[in-house]
Amino acid sequence: MLSWLAWILVLGIVIFVHELGHFLAAKWAGVYAPRFSMGWGSPLWSFRRGETEYALSWLPIGGYVRMASKEDETAAVLEGGGESGEVERSKHWDEHSMIPHGPHPIPADRWFESKPLYKRVVILLAGVFMNVVLAVGVATGIRLHVGDVHRVAVIDTLIADKPAVRAGMLKGDSIATIDGVAVASWEDMFATISGAAGKPLTFGLVREGVPLTIVVTPEAQQAQGAAGEPITVGRIGVGPVSAATRTPISLGRAFVEGWDRTWELAGSVLGVLKSLFTGQVSVTQLGGPIEIARQSVAAAQEGVLQLWGLIAFLSINLAVLNLLPIPLLDGGQILLQLAESAYRKPLPMMVKEWYARIGLVMIGALFITVTFNDLKRMVLGWIGA
Numbered sequence: 167m168l169s170w171l172a173w174i175l176v177l178g179i180v181i182f183v184h185e186l187g188h189f190l191a192a193k194w195a196g197v198y199a200p201r202f203s204m205g206w207g208s209p210l211w212s213f214r215r216g217e218t219e220y221a222l223s224w225l226p227i228g229g230y231v232r233m234a235s236k237e238d239e240t241a242a243v244l245e246g247g248g249e250s251g252e253v254e255r256s257k258h259w260d261e262h263s264m265i266p267h268g269p270h271p272i273p274a275d276r277w278f279e280s281k282p283l284y285k286r287v288v289i290l291l292a293g294v295f296m297n298v299v300l301a302v303g304v305a306t307g308i309r310l311h312v313g314d315v316h317r318v319a320v321i322d323t324l325i326a327d328k329p330a331v332r333a334g335m336l337k338g339d340s341i342a343t344i345d346g347v348a349v350a351s352w353e354d355m356f357a358t359i360s361g362a363a364g365k366p367l368t369f370g371l372v373r374e375g376v377p378l379t380i381v382v383t384p385e386a387q388q389a390q391g392a393a394g395e396p397i398t399v400g401r402i403g404v405g406p407v408s409a410a411t412r413t414p415i416s417l418g419r420a421f422v423e424g425w426d427r428t429w430e431l432a433g434s435v436l437g438v439l440k441s442l443f444t445g446q447v448s449v450t451q452l453g454g455p456i457e458i459a460r461q462s463v464a465a466a467q468e469g470v471l472q473l474w475g476l477i478a479f480l481s482i483n484l485a486v487l488n489l490l491p492i493p494l495l496d497g498g499q500i501l502l503q504l505a506e507s508a509y510r511k512p513l514p515m516m517v518k519e520w521y522a523r524i525g526l527v528m529i530g531a532l533f534i535t536v537t538f539n540d541l542k543r544m545v546l547g548w549i550g551a
Contacts, residue, residue, distance in 0.1 A: 328403020493525025
């Protein structure tokens, strides 16, 4: 039962960390932030502490930090209202507070637009930064927990009519050397074989205490690289015994490998985006909220580490996608701020309105597309197609 709540945990953590970044940066910059919401739209439940209302809103596919902005009416449709005097007054109203929680006007120096460019960019980048921090932290934690896992280089399973069987390997054979180089673990052997497609390898085996030599040529197979690109690897058709040893690693090494893993995941996201633009990947293959929920449930059923691994992937995924120069996303808003700075005055309101509307249409179209893909997969799964 708890595994079915995993998608709430996964999305909740990723979105909360992103919005927390915006919120903390806004506080640092002195921008008035009257609402911090998990979910879009009007709040279902909320409480107020200080000048900020903390809310759970009715559309559970995102979150937002409401900031005092004079040019934010389109976003206000998603976020449940703006800071103008015409909005419905807050249910946390008191006579000593600023709009929308009270009658007092927002001071001129508390508006987003009143801040210098670097502070506005920091606010917009803070969500992405926090998602990167979360991904690196989770990846580091996973590496620290798992440590170095080594399986002994002993064959347990063989696939019929594959190079190992044809060369005469048997279950229980222990691999001591490959081309005269000592093999310390199954992982060492696997790496050597993977990089030797079509190249004869001389295996030094121990079978029931007796050493012998067998030459095996790994066959070429297609696989996916870290960024989703097709690569050719060598395989001989063997599987290891389940016994493994685990040794701890240092925090420093775990951080370095967690950092590398995070950017490897970011590269895979960029690879998918590139494939979309070049037509190698169809939009029909994209997943949305339902697919995320399905993967969350599957990860939770596999174990806690798999669930945290999904959180790291979705966190860096959100960071990369938010940097795209699409209106309403962080990247699009940064582009707008830079354009206004270069223009040396606010862009015409009509330009900003159309910019925001285009972004709203793009995001809406993407949401509809991925949701349709999710529903199509569900229906095809039910009918067994």
